[in-house]
Amino acid sequence: MKKRVTIQGVAGCYHDAAARNYFSNEEIETIPCDSFQEMFDHLATDASLLAILAIENTIAGSLLQNHELLRKNQTRIIGEYKMRISHTLAALPGQSIDQLTEVNSHPMALRQCEQFLLRHPNMKMIEKFDTAGSAKEIAENNLLGHAAVCGEYAAELYGLNILERSIETNKRNFTRFLILADPLLAAEIGPDESKINKASIVFTTPHTKGALSKVLTILSFYDINLSKIQSMPILGREWEYRFYADFTFDSYARYRQSIEAIKPLINDLRILGEYTECKNEI
Ligand SMILES: O=C(O)C(=O)C[C@]1(C(=O)O)C=C[C@@H](O)C=C1
Numbered sequence: 001m002k003k004r005v006t007i008q009g010v011a012g013c014y015h016d017a018a019a020r021n022y023f024s025n026e027e028i029e030t031i032p033c034d035s036f037q038e039m040f041d042h043l044a045t046d047a048s049l050l051a052i053l054a055i056e057n058t059i060a061g062s063l064l065q066n067h068e069l070l071r072k073n074q075t076r077i078i079g080e081y082k083m084r085i086s087h088t089l090a091a092l093p094g095q096s097i098d099q100l101t102e103v104n105s106h107p108m109a110l111r112q113c114e115q116f117l118l119r120h121p122n123m124k125m126i127e128k129f130d131t132a133g134s135a136k137e138i139a140e141n142n143l144l145g146h147a148a149v150c151g152e153y154a155a156e157l158y159g160l161n162i163l164e165r166s167i168e169t170n171k172r173n174f175t176r177f178l179i180l181a182d183p184l185l186a187a188e189i190g191p192d193e194s195k196i197n198k199a200s201i202v203f204t205t206p207h208t209k210g211a212l213s214k215v216l217t218i219l220s221f222y223d224i225n226l227s228k229i230q231s232m233p234i235l236g237r238e239w240e241y242r243f244y245a246d247f248t249f250d251s252y253a254r255y256r257q258s259i260e261a262i263k264p265l266i267n268d269l270r271i272l273g274e275y276t277e278c279k280n281e282i
Contacts, residue, residue, distance in 0.1 A: 077273025
């Protein structure tokens with residue numbers, strides 16, 4: 001059966017490209033959403049759907065709100081995909097860069113191109129819900145004076161002219177996406193234990209001396225490699241934090257033992273997913 005994958009954004013956006021790359025051996029249908037929240041709403045009402053969710057970028061950092069969405073929803077992470085992101089500046093045919101007064105894009109994309117955009121102060125940065133959505137809006141409404149920061153494919157798809165290519169601040173610009181599924185579907189189509197070498201968890205620690213350090217020491221004892229840790233404030237408890245951690249490991253059994261070993265030291269543990277590490281980042 002054709003997989004249906006919810007994406008934030010419209011045809012030609014980076015989520016669309018990431019979904020098509022990740023499922024390159026299968027025919028898929030992408031379901032556009034206006035926000036990350038809307039993606040989770042769709043997943044909650046239709047357990048047969050999958051989703052792809054940007055979680056961090058090598059220039060702009062973490063998408064913080066997406067960590068909280070992962071925790072608050074029952075979906076499981078079943079995979080990850082790292083994709084090179086290269087942005088273009090695109091406008092209606094006939095427009096030159098000095099005629100532009102406004103640049104539209106997803107906030108993460110604008111941040112990734114900040115150095116280029118600061119060199120062109122004639123363009124005011126206006127955040128929109130999507131890169132490709134910005135290109136589409138400019139084309140459909142014939143918005144003279146507007147440019148979009150979007151992928152080359154999106155510019156072509158919506159008939160815009162590319163004024164500048166590779167405008168990201170650093171060429172090593174990658175976004176890491178997570179593949180999500182309802183827990184029952186995840187058990188069915190997620191990777192076999194033998195292929196699992198990465199996990200994402202969230203937990204809190206008591207506000208005592210060395211609490212987090214003790215957890216990390218135990219993980220290191222079990223040969224667990226901490227690949228990312230992200231703290232987020234706990235609502236209503238000033239200056240207290242929740243920790244989102246990603247691990248990689250060679251032995252699934254040792255990883256499970258390490259989780260059992262840290263349990264007495266932590267609270268509110270949730271395993272967000274166990275999956276195969278994506279290595280295609282070069
Ligand atoms: O606007 C898009 O095209 C998206 O898919 C969103 C998004 C993001 O959420 O970070 C995806 C990848 C890039 O980092 C820029 C924007």
